Amino acid sequence: MKPFIYTAQPSRVIFGNGALAQLSEEINAMGAKKALVLSTPEQRASAQKIADLLGSHAVGIFDRAVMHVPIETAREARAVARQLGADCAVAIGGGSTIGLGKAIAMESGLPILAIPTTYAGSEMTPIFGITEAGIKKTGRDLRVLPRTVIYDPELSQSLPVGLSVTSGINAIAHAAEGLYAVDGNPIMSLMAEEGIAAISRALPQIRQQSDQMAARSDALYGAWLCGTVLGHVGMALHHKLCHTLGGSFNLPHAETHTIVLSHALAYNAKAAPQAMVRIARALQVDSAPQGIYELALHNGAPVALKDIGMREQDLDKACDIALQNQYPNPRPLERSALRQLLQNAFDGAPPQA
Ligand SMILES: NC(=O)C1=CN([C@@H]2O[C@H](COP(=O)(O)OP(=O)(O)OC[C@H]3O[C@@H](n4cnc5c(N)ncnc54)[C@H](OP(=O)(O)O)[C@@H]3O)[C@@H](O)[C@H]2O)C=CC1
Numbered sequence: 001m002k003p004f005i006y007t008a009q010p011s012r013v014i015f016g017n018g019a020l021a022q023l024s025e026e027i028n029a030m031g032a033k034k035a036l037v038l039s040t041p042e043q044r045a046s047a048q049k050i051a052d053l054l055g056s057h058a059v060g061i062f063d064r065a066v067m068h069v070p071i072e073t074a075r076e077a078r079a080v081a082r083q084l085g086a087d088c089a090v091a092i093g094g095g096s097t098i099g100l101g102k103a104i105a106m107e108s109g110l111p112i113l114a115i116p117t118t119y120a121g122s123e124m125t126p127i128f129g130i131t132e133a134g135i136k137k138t139g140r141d142l143r144v145l146p147r148t149v150i151y152d153p154e155l156s157q158s159l160p161v162g163l164s165v166t167s168g169i170n171a172i173a174h175a176a177e178g179l180y181a182v183d184g185n186p187i188m189s190l191m192a193e194e195g196i197a198a199i200s201r202a203l204p205q206i207r208q209q210s211d212q213m214a215a216r217s218d219a220l221y222g223a224w225l226c227g228t229v230l231g232h233v234g235m236a237l238h239h240k241l242c243h244t245l246g247g248s249f250n251l252p253h254a255e256t257h258t259i260v261l262s263h264a265l266a267y268n269a270k271a272a273p274q275a276m277v278r279i280a281r282a283l284q285v286d287s288a289p290q291g292i293y294e295l296a297l298h299n300g301a302p303v304a305l306k307d308i309g310m311r312e313q314d315l316d317k318a319c320d321i322a323l324q325n326q327y328p329n330p331r332p333l334e335r336s337a338l339r340q341l342l343q344n345a346f347d348g349a350p351p352q353a
Pocket residue numbers: 040041042043066067068069093094095096097099117118119120121122123125126127128129155156157158159160163167230253254
């Protein structure tokens with residue numbers, strides 16, 4: 001066993017069908033009495049349901065969360081929280097809404113209770129992201145780690161199948177990179193392998209029948225595990241590429257992760273053989289990169305960057321940005337191999353080692 005350091009992060013998880021019924025009890029346990037409920041405009045009805053459940057312990061709803069937390073939205077939400085005297089934020093939705101809660105917490109220290117309905121995993125991490133003047137900055141701060149997380153699979157039943165598949169592969173990406181993280185540890189590796197297995201068996205079932213509760217439960221369980229890995233260990237090439245493509249070329253988050261992952265794993269395969277064995281074992285396939293590619297392909301997810309808005313003439317620029325600011329990665333970053341990786345991802349070609 002290699003030496004390692006493991007620092008557990010404090011968060012309380014309530015998991016199960018109907019777990020939302022415990023919301024008021026959990027808000028009381030946090031010592032909060034004035035919750036500000038957060039959502040996207042489209043999920044306003046869910047936010048209203050939360051406010052109704054909280055009754056006099058809800059002071060308002062802020063329903064303007066959008067992807068990547070623009071600083072203007074963060075400022076607006078912070079001001080509303082202050083005006084209403086909120087003493088906690090309840091975020092229902094995906095990474096965009098939970099990210100807005102984090103932007104409030106970062107300034108005010110308000111505790112967050114998160115109710116995730118996608119598989120992105122932000123609820124389990126102390127990572128925040130804020131976008132200012134077109135540049136997204138991310139960082140880690142324990143103040144933004146949600147205090148309590150309620151995972152209720154019933155709430156994810158309405159997540160469309162396409163989004164469920166790409167969001168699930170977004171979660172798998174956290175676990176896959178966690179398995180070769182420079183600061184990895186055996187606990188996170190156990191969670192990573194179990195998380196990949198749970199999500200990869202759930203996605204084909206969700207595709208067949210999107211409201212199948214056992215599969216929704218497996219997927220959310222996997223998302224919890226994979227999000228925990230993201231929160232505890234450092235990510236590498238795959239996440240860097242996705243942030244570059246999302247941040248500089250405005251590509252959609254989960255779809256970008258879905259397309260890039262098989263290629264990033266192929267790039268790292270020879271340098272991280274143990275991680276590849278564990279990913280393949282979790283997927284029940286022979287090859288980790290090919291297994292991820294087929295998981296996307298067979299479940300109707302996009303496999304080519306050209307199909308989600310990337311322009312071929314921007315691939316060189318994307319490669320240059322991804323090479324800036326060196327970061328730990330199992331295989332050193334080599335320009336020509338990285339450029340080929342991006343070309344393969346652009347074309348939708350199968351991953352090549
Ligand atoms: N800080 C961290 O640790 C992490 C941050 N992130 C960040 O989070 C964002 C991505 O998170 P992600 O969850 O993929 O994106 P969103 O939160 O934007 O959600 C993705 C989509 O899911 C839809 N959706 C969510 N819940 C439901 C539901 N119950 N029923 C129907 N549709 C639903 C949303 O619809 P609608 O718009 O209609 O609400 C939206 O179109 C990115 O900005 C990413 O950088 C991601 C992972 C970790």
